[in-house]
Amino acid sequence: MSTYGKIFRVTTYGESHCASVGAIIDGCPPRDEKDLVHLQSGTERGVTLGTPIGLLVKNEDQRPHDYSETDLYPRPSHADYTYLxxxxxKASSGGGRSSARETIGLLGSFFPLRSYALRLSKPGRVAAGAIAEKYLKLAYGIEIVAFVSSVGKIHLPSFVTSPSGEDDDEAQDALSEEFRHLIKTITREEVDKFSTRCPHPETSERMTQRIIRAKDAQDSIGGTVTCVIRNVPSGLGEPVFDKFEARLAHAMLSIPATKAFEIGSGFKGTEVPGSKHNDAFVRRADGKLGTVTNWSGGIQGGITNGEDIYFRIGFKSPATISQGQKTAQYDGTPGELAARGRHDPCVVPRAVPIVEAMAAIVVLDQLLIQNSRKTAANLLPVLTGLPPSMVQPKSPGV
Amino acid sequence: MSTYGKIFRVTTYGESHCASVGAIIDGCPPRDEKDLVHLQSGTERGVTLGTPIGLLVKNEDQRPHDYSETDLYPRPSHADYTYLxxxxxKASSGGGRSSARETIGLLGSFFPLRSYALRLSKPGRVAAGAIAEKYLKLAYGIEIVAFVSSVGKIHLPSFVTSPSGEDDDEAQDALSEEFRHLIKTITREEVDKFSTRCPHPETSERMTQRIIRAKDAQDSIGGTVTCVIRNVPSGLGEPVFDKFEARLAHAMLSIPATKAFEIGSGFKGTEVPGSKHNDAFVRRADGKLGTVTNWSGGIQGGITNGEDIYFRIGFKSPATISQGQKTAQYDGTPGELAARGRHDPCVVPRAVPIVEAMAAIVVLDQLLIQNSRKTAANLLPVLTGLPPSMVQPKSPGV
Amino acid sequence: MSTYGKIFRVTTYGESHCASVGAIIDGCPPRDEKDLVHLQSGTERGVTLGTPIGLLVKNEDQRPHDYSETDLYPRPSHADYTYLxxxxxKASSGGGRSSARETIGLLGSFFPLRSYALRLSKPGRVAAGAIAEKYLKLAYGIEIVAFVSSVGKIHLPSFVTSPSGEDDDEAQDALSEEFRHLIKTITREEVDKFSTRCPHPETSERMTQRIIRAKDAQDSIGGTVTCVIRNVPSGLGEPVFDKFEARLAHAMLSIPATKAFEIGSGFKGTEVPGSKHNDAFVRRADGKLGTVTNWSGGIQGGITNGEDIYFRIGFKSPATISQGQKTAQYDGTPGELAARGRHDPCVVPRAVPIVEAMAAIVVLDQLLIQNSRKTAANLLPVLTGLPPSMVQPKSPGV
Amino acid sequence: MSTYGKIFRVTTYGESHCASVGAIIDGCPPRDEKDLVHLQSGTERGVTLGTPIGLLVKNEDQRPHDYSETDLYPRPSHADYTYLxxxxxKASSGGGRSSARETIGLLGSFFPLRSYALRLSKPGRVAAGAIAEKYLKLAYGIEIVAFVSSVGKIHLPSFVTSPSGEDDDEAQDALSEEFRHLIKTITREEVDKFSTRCPHPETSERMTQRIIRAKDAQDSIGGTVTCVIRNVPSGLGEPVFDKFEARLAHAMLSIPATKAFEIGSGFKGTEVPGSKHNDAFVRRADGKLGTVTNWSGGIQGGITNGEDIYFRIGFKSPATISQGQKTAQYDGTPGELAARGRHDPCVVPRAVPIVEAMAAIVVLDQLLIQNSRKTAANLLPVLTGLPPSMVQPKSPGV
Incomplete structure (x- = not known):
């Protein structure tokens, strides 16, 4: 329930205003993990021991109860009502482990609280994912970079559409060259140069204006985050119920306020004919097979093929807004609820490190599972006498 | 790996051309389940016993090896390469448990093979999900109906956009009245009247034409399926990693050829300001709280709120096409691969019962988990002396 | 790995000398849980909220490294070597999360450290199990009492053997009347009157002498703990791999220093012929079926039958002893290792609350699983038309 | 529930008289597995593909209902009552997936039915475990051999007791030289030479007489099985809740009719002082550390140390006996139940291959988990600058 992962496992606890929020990380490969704060166990001299790592974040925003206004009202599109x-x-102070401002219940465990307070300035990387990321980088050179790809209707340009001569229904979409280049090269440093975390100056500026308009209107606005994972080995993911993209979607939709997930070409890909959408194979410089295009987003049949993995997540507009809302009290009495104080009109930029952290957790867990099989298979004698359709003897990838 | 669920658990086996495909269903509530075929255990006199139900489907299309053409080529966007x-x-006959035509490895276990062969005509409902569906209907009156909402660029009309006076970036989208009515009332009988399984005559006709064009071009085309679940009790889903929508996304993206998932307003909802997107509460006729709008798709904070759950899944265009494709052989040699025989240019209509079956499995599993808590809590004395912000004494929903 | 349970789940962290030891409890039924210390989340005003409960115990015995003597030697029968x-x-200070003195890594999370320091005097009940115990007592009247049944060769009298006239191989054993009475009536208060936690004055006195002899010899001695669980509803436990006794054995053998487990008649029961060992049914005062004898220990076919559950666990003699031991260094060099300081020669009395706590965790988790089925089945219409061999219409227990 | 294992996973189905009994094996390392019967999927040309292996055993003893006598009575110490x-x-024909004769529900899935029918003659090895065993043998040279160590009070000689000069309470027990030799050298071929599967001619003969006496008395008798696992690598098993012995106990107590489990010195070891019970280290011929004695049974701190693993399981006397038994009907009416037909008075010899199969499943699953960590750790740079107490630089075992 509050645990994610099969071998690399994260278990979290904490509500918005409790004593602390924290996590236990189990199954971390032992070795070098210096400079992580708030560690309770599982490390010594900056080195992980392989045993569970206890992470603790003190909740500095611990308040017994100051939401008197919402005592009568379940806040619309919050979790007050559903938790009850x-x-x-339910906790007196809100919807508990979920929804809008209370997201700290989850975020906090990954997210040093200091960073959360800093908001749009440069937050530290998320703790639980940071351990996974560090391992992936060190052992495989895996890079995970997320960025904001839309705020409201302001989208970072990605697709280009070529009208088809015959029929509008067959106008063809393709990832723009610019976007494909971005996916291949974008770094966290570049992303963090922008307060919106959208690494496209013109679009970023329009997003900033859009957020200001939402703020001025005492309203809020949502958006999307795109994430790319580079250098993932082929062979990760399990057939049927634990396909790589299925577990990735599961992890991403466990982040508060998410409503949508797509891998590779996603919904747009449903409109592209197979003849265009198929990713033809080609011999790469290193002798292995690669694909010319990458509509698949690095995954075929639920298993990674070694190409870049990219996906997009939709975050709804924050439910907490300053303007009054006509709604009903717990007992059904109609009325108007007005939130007090100032609220962040757009949380998408702050979601970027969370997306990266969850991605790292998914990749490491799948990698550990595949490692167990790979190592097991390698201990057996080489198979002989099988037809080439079963084991391709010349295949450079086997 | 090949198991889905925590209490209601489905484990499957089978590749495309093996002796049989099958499943074991564990954790099924005992009672009345007549008229299901291929049962090996767990039932007697048409009544389930609570013990594991063994389902078996003979693979009538069992062929040792007839894909000689693909011995040299990993088929583009198939799982041949990734399984290897x-x-x-890998199995000589294809990508094993996944990808395009081989999907029978998964589908077969749910899907009486006869129905698969019948293709676009009326297939029987999927076996494993059928057991879950039957229980949900009988015990809770839960209805699950899926339908085709797009084929290529032909979309069933759902959203209406009202241009905003001030700024194009704030043009507002809303679900059309027609679509909302559809969600509330659509039945399987109505869906199955259409060979496309799109219950909108005009759109269905355009889809049919689109599929014919794909076929004539020896090409393929994808699409989307929308699914609605009605009468689900509030309180299902677990905070943090097992949010209802997270497990639903996991289940849906375990269906072959899926690339995208969105719940409620989904990606479109990221563009709608909070003031419009929030679902205000209102007292329902039965005295409980309901919501005026339902952008949330029946889920808030990861937990069901009693409103209709609706979501959309994107299926890519089938990778198997009859026209030749320039690609590389396993050893990297460039060449052209041509698939033999006739291939289904659009599989979306056939995915409808699979989506319904997987949805039923997710709901039943979450229901059983919540049952265990609810029953446990009900055995304790009523709590007294708590402030109204923790337990709303007048709340009609508690 | 570090998580136990399917619905009621405990995840622990901590080594012997790390900053703190702790646990996260997930899946706890919400309600009244006052007076528990060290809670970080999941409660408010002494009431559990249903969300994860974070427990934290500061490690007051946190020492960077003071075991210099053992730097060269893996301690015999410790986990130094196996962790490495x-x-x-490995942690510099010992075998990490396991073995002898380091057991605090596990115990601490359940066990307020203060109590651990108090050792043989009355420790507080173990925290994680305490929450489970409290629920079980309140909702079902379930009582869990463990006691020391042997120290070395000093056994609390339990079996009586009647020589058979014909053949020594058929001499018959039976639980003594005195022991059966003890099982039915023993309370924690009675157990805690004895520093040995053996509630039989004469035996307790002999055990005390035995422990003193071990101490005087700079040696150690093991023993057994017997535990009884009363008032468990029938129907808990799952067929095949999650039999009640299988999960109980799993939980008990996860306690450090355990080497053996037996349920009901256990190893002795293998010597008793079926005609004597079978537990004949009889109508109880409340109209339900009970059994005349209880060799089964309250479990038949892996499922509880409503009778008292009793089982016994063997704890080896502590590996840490003060006398010198001839052994080898890490590099294989022979030598003599002498532990410094004073060591507890017998830990069995201190294991009693741990056994009770683990028992409570197992029962609650199985209860929650069975609740989900039971509730699900109860929502369906009563079955009719079945032969009496499938549903016994007159059965008082259905 | 009906699934065992985390990476190597076995899911079973089947009752005593259903259409078939079967299993799905998931997570099997791909490669050579010829000569296995009843395979439905996951293999081609005698080679496993890594995908789920479907095993099917037709139930030739499928009878709709022939137990009319037991329609009125829940059989004592069977699972009739607890399943209900x-x-x-419940299934009309008995207690379903458990208890005495019905054990076929579990056994069948492992056990080709033909072998079960052959009973005390040489049955084939158990199918699911056979796959695991074959891998373990091929990749690691792991040998798993079980044998009958007692029938009723007839025990294979194993311990010798030397009276202590000072005090009877300190008389010392040790494994006999003969028994230690047996553990080191026993093979399945030697075991299978004896119909009792007790590889000690004199004891075997006494056991045979004991079984005949039970049969003549229309009674039954239990016994114990001892199992040794040789050549298991060090490092298997997980700290805390997934200790190697905890998962082994879980697996063994999931076999029908088991009541007790002990690893290494077991209950006897609780009586041996630490100074004798500790297993001193010594440099082995291969340069690694070994232990002089092996009271630990190859496991320390829950993790394997490379020495032989040995353990013992207690099986109760079969509940089905031919003599009449005074008991109560389902409705509480007292009466006498007499089983019809002939029944096996002692099932312990037939349990031997089941024990071996379950042991293989546990070892392979733990091996795969440890592989994932080991491989992950090996990809990181060698750690430097740590004190010798954390990483023993001269340790031959690292």
Whole structure:
């Protein structure tokens, strides 16, 4: 329930205003993990021991109860009502482990609280994912970079559409050259140069204006985050119920306020005919097979093929807004609820490190599972006498 | 790996051309389940016993090896290459448990093979999901209906956009009245009247033409399936890593050829300001709280709120096409691969019962988990002395 | 790995000398849990919220490294060597999360450290199990009591053997009347009156002498703990791989220093012929079926039958002893290792609350799983038309 | 529930008289597995593909209902009553997936039915475990041999007791030289020479007489099975809740009719002082560390140390006996139940291959988990600058 992963496992606890928020990381490969803060166990002299790592973040924003206004109202599109329905009880201060401002219940465990307070300035990388990321970088050179790809209707340009001569229904879309280059080269340093975390100056500026308009209107606005994972080995992911993209979608939709996920060409890809959408194979410089295009987003049949993995996540507009909202009280009485204080009109830029952290957790867990098989298979004698359709003897990838 | 669920658990086996495909269903509530075929255990006199139900489907299309053409080529956007990378070996006849035509490896276990052969005509409902569906209908009146919402660029009309006076970036989208009515009332019988499974005559006709064009071009085309689940109790789903929508996304992206998932307003919802996107509460006729709009798609904070759950899944264009494709052989040699025989240019209509089956499995599993908590909590004395912000004494929903 | 349970789940962290030891409890039924210390989340005003409960115990015995003597030697029958083999690295101060004195890594998370320091005097009940115990007592009246049943060769009298006239091989054993009475009536208060936690004055006194002899000899001695669980509903436990006794054995053998487990008649029961060993049914005062004898220990076919559950666990003699031991250094050099300081010669009395805590965790988790089925089945219409061999219409227990 | 294992996973189905019994094996390392019967999927040309292996055993003893006598009586110490309590319904023919003769529900899935029918003659090795065993043998040279160590009170001689001069309470036990030799050298071929599967001629003869006496008395008798696993690498097993012995106990107590488990010195070891019980280290011929004695049974701190693993399991006397038994009907009416037909008075010899199969499944699953960590750690640069107490630089075992 509050645990993610099969071998690399993260278990979290914490509500918005409790004593602390924290996590236990189990199954971390032992070795070098210096400079991580708030560690309770599982490390010595900056080196992980392989045993569970206890992470603790003190909740400096611990308040017994200051939401008197919402005592009567379940906040619309928050989790106040659903938690009450689920448990028959809820924390006095809000919806508990979820929804809008309370997201700190989850975020905090990954997210040094200091960074959360800093908001749009450069936050530290998320703790639990940071351990996974560090391992992936060190052992495989895996790079994970996320960025903001839209705020409201302001989209970072990515697709180009060529009208088809015959029929509008067959106008053809393709990833723009510019976007493909971005996917291949973008770094966290470049992303973090922009307060919007959208690494496209003109679009970033328009996003900033859009966020200001939302703020001025005491309103909020959502957006999307695109993430790319480079240098993932082929062979990760399990057939059927644990396909790589299925576990990735699961992890991403466990981030508060997410409503949508697409891998590779995603929804747009449903409109592209197979003859265009198929990723033809080609021999790469290193002798292995690669693909000319990458509509698949690095995954075929639920298993990674070694190409870049990229995906996009949709975050809804924050439910907490300053303007008054006509709604009903818990007992059904109609009325108007007005949130007090100032609220962040757009949380998408702050979601970027969370997306990267969850991606790292998914990749490491799948990698550890595949490692167990790969190592097991390698201990057996080489198979002989099989037809080439089963084991391609000349295949450079086997 | 090949198991889905925590309490209601489905484990499957089978490749495209093996002796049989099958599944074991564990954790099924005992009782009435007549008229299901291919049962090996767990039932007697048409009644389930609570013990594991063994389902078996003979693979009538069992062929030792007839894909000689693909012995040299990994088929583009198939799983031939990735399975070989993962396991160092693969079934001679294809990508094993995944990808395009081989999907029978998964589908077959749910899907009486006869129905698969019948293709676009009325297939029987999927076996494993059928057991879950039957329970949900009988015990809770839960209805699950999926339908085709797009084929290529032909979309069933759903959103209406009202241009905003001030700024194009704030043009507002809303679900059309027609679409909202469809979600509330659509039945399987209506869906199955259309060979496309799109219950909108005009759109269905355009889809049919689009599929014919794909076929004539020896090409293929993808599409989307929308699914609605009605009468789900509030309180299902677990905070953090097992949010209802996270497990739903996981299940849907385990269906072959899926690339995208969105719940409720989805990606479109990221463009709608919070003031419009928030679902205000209102007292329903039965005295409980409901919401005026339903952008949330029946889920808030990862937990169901009792409103209709609706979501959309994107299926890529089938990778198997009849026209020749320039690609590389396993050893990297460039060449042209041509698939033999006739291939289905659009599989989306056939995916409809699979989506419904997987949805039923997710709902039942979450329901059983919540049952265990609910029953446990009900055995304790009523809590007294708590402030109204923790337990709303007048709340009609507690 | 570091998580136990399917619905009621405990995840722990901590080594012997790290900053803190702790646990996360997930899946706890919400409601009244006052007076628990060290809670970080998941409660408010002494009431659990259903969300994960974070428990934290500061490690007051945190020492960077003071075991210089053992730097050269892997301590015999400790985990120094095996942890190093497993992870390629270990905490400098010992075997990490396991073995002898370091057991605090596990115990601490359940066990307020203060109590651990108090040792043989009355320790507080173990925290994680305490929450489970409290629920079980409140909702079902379930009682869990463990006691020391042997220290070395000093056994609390339990079996009586009647020589058979014909053949020594058929001499018959039976639980003594005195022991059966003890099982039915023993309370924690009675157990805690004895520093040995053996509630039989004469035996307790002999055990005390035995422990003193071990101490005087700079040696150590093991023993057994017997545990009884009363008032468990029938129907808990799952067929095949999650039999009640299988999960109980798993939980008990996860306690450090355990080497053996037996349920009901255990090893002795293998010597008793079926005609004597079978537990005949009888109508109980409440109209339900009970059994005359209880060799089964309350479990038949892996499922509880409503009778008292009792089992016994063997704890080896502590590996840490003060006398010198001839052994080898890490590099194979022979030598003599002498532990410094004073060591507890017998840990069995201190294991009693751990056994009770683990038992509570197992029962609650199985109860929650069965609740989900039971509730699900109860929502369906009553089955009719089945032969009496499938549903016994007159059965008082259905 | 009906699934065992984390990476190597076995899921079973089947009751006593259903259409077939079967299993799905998931996570099997791909490669050579010829000569296995009843395979439905996951293999081609005698080679496993890495994908799930479907095993099927037709139930030739499928009878709709012939137990009319037991329609009125829940059989004592069977699972008739507990299954009815659990599910509110049961298979007409018995207790379903468990208990005495019905054990075929579990056994069948491992056990080609033909072998089961042959009973005490040489059955084939158990199918699911056979796949695991074959891999373990081929890749690691791991040998798993089980044998009958007692029938009723007839025990294969193993311990010798030397009276202590001072005090009877300190008389010392040790494994006999003969028994230690047996553990080191016993093979399946030697075991299978004896119909009792006890590889000690004199004891075997006494056991045979004991079984005949039970049969003549229309009674039954239990016994114990001892199992040794040789050549297991060090480092298997996980700290805390997944200790190697905890998962082994779990697996063994999931075999029907088991009541007790002990690893290494077991219950006897609780009586041996630490100074004798500790396994001193010594440099082995291959330069690695070994232990002089092996009271630990190859496991320390829950993790394997490379020495032989040995353990013992207790099987109760079969509940099905031919003599009449005074008991109660389902409705509480007292009466006498007499089983019809002939029944096997002692099932312990037939349990031997089941024990071996379950042991293989546990070892392979733990091996795959450790592989994933080991491989992950090996990809990182060698750690430098750590004190010798953390990484022993001269340790031959790292």
């Amino acid at each position: 329905e689920k448990y028959g009880i | 990378e993962k396991y160092g070996i | 083999e497993k992870y390629g690295i | 309590e659990k599910y509110g319904i």
